[in-house]
Amino acid sequence: MTQPLLAVDRLSKSYGAIRAVHDVSFAVAPGEIVGVIGPNGSGKTTLFNCILGQTVPSAGAVRFRGTPLTGAAPLAVSRRGIGRTFQSLQVFGSLTVRDNLIAAAQEFQGSMAARLLAPSDAGLGARADAMIERFRLGRVARHPAGSLSYGQQKLVDIAMAFMPDPALVLLDEPAAGINPSLVEELRALLEGLNRERGATFVVIEHNMDFVMRLAQRVLVLAEGRLLAEGAPETVRAHPEVMEAYLGA
């Protein structure tokens, strides 16, 4: 069996008596798109934060490419090849779209001293331009990111996560707050990245149609526990999921 890219083993996170994540285990294979769904407060974002070093788990382990990642600082995690987006936008409003993309990868370009007088694109210009083309941001590439619509900023935010060429990207509600046509465009973009570059995703999402069409496998969290796991159609038909989440 192929070694999983990401392996989460019995991960738990408690805040006092509240168990935000409880005994969750799963693995993500290279090139896979995994969806994570669950009601509000089910522990999805806490799970991301534990994987990415933004929260220290109370128990359990995370391994990336077979080596331990548990407790690593966010910077170390990103340098190991894991990118992420947040529920809220994290673009730099006064920088242009192109500069935002370069900023997302420039810290991987040598030491601070080497970057002191380095030219502003530092060899990342071509990669940024390719990303701009892929995300169809060409018309606004030289505009300040803060002047774009929310949906366009969301695309910039996601494109930024790909700039350092990560092996795995964790997307936290990428389709939230954007119009249906852009949601469809976003799905096609992510599928394209997966198909052409073998990009691996874990995607938290409330938009059921989006996640069920995008993901190859879906994890369902409820009250911090892994309630179900499987192909989208299997999860859709799972009685506990229907009861706990879909309300059927």
Added chain:
Amino acid sequence: MADLVQLLVSGCATGAVYALAAMGFVLLWQTSGTINFAQGEFVMLPAFAMLAGLALGLPLPLAFLASLVVAALVLGAAFKRVVVDPLVRAGVLPLVVATLGLSLAAKHAVRVGFSAEAQPFPQIFPEGVWNVLGVRVSAADVGTLLVAGALLAALHLFITRTLFGRSMQACAQNPDAARVLGIDVAGMILATFVINALLAACAALLVTPVWFARFDMGEAIGLKAFFAAIIGGFNQMRGALLGGILLGVLENLAAAYLSAQYKDGVALALFVLVILFRPEGLLGRAEERKV
């Protein structure tokens, strides 16, 4: 007409020095939420550091280089570590009080060490007057304007055209996101404090030959730089530049066409007008902050 041009050139030269000091207010505010009311003394102290170097027999260029090093270490790194870091989490007000105290302490320490008398300072530009197309301009004004303008242009290019500068901008706009992207936010903030100290030392070199080195020389330049930053926009570097030039020119015009006594009044009046009718500054952006 020739007089007017002469006044404009002279005003721009003075304004460019205000802009150098005002830039420090903007940089520190943007990257760390710090307002440094000792900014004027950050100009005065390198002036006296250069005088000390001259007294030790160093030529002016070496004394200036030594003052840059001392400014970077003391007014940049040590100021951040000893004064700002312990207080910045408590909000702006404790820092304002601390920097006001620092301003007083620096002033009176220099008065005790060097006396209250103005100390002569070597000229860095020729003392002559040039006649350019019938307009008489002093070489000192032109030199000051060129050097200050070059420094401001270099700073602008550094901030907007280098990776390091982009990192500084990213930290100023969204430190949390910058941290996630691997940008060394603490290092960038430290770099900002050092740049502020270096700019202040450069302003000292330009202004002290004209104003002479006095323990209280920082009062005027600190106040004018603060006015310039507010007038132009506290969150915009180009605002600090505009504010500085505007103040320098208006002061000169007021002194020439009204009375020298109205010079400071004009700066204050402009400051009050901007606060009343455009509090974000002429080029500034309105900001929302949680309190």
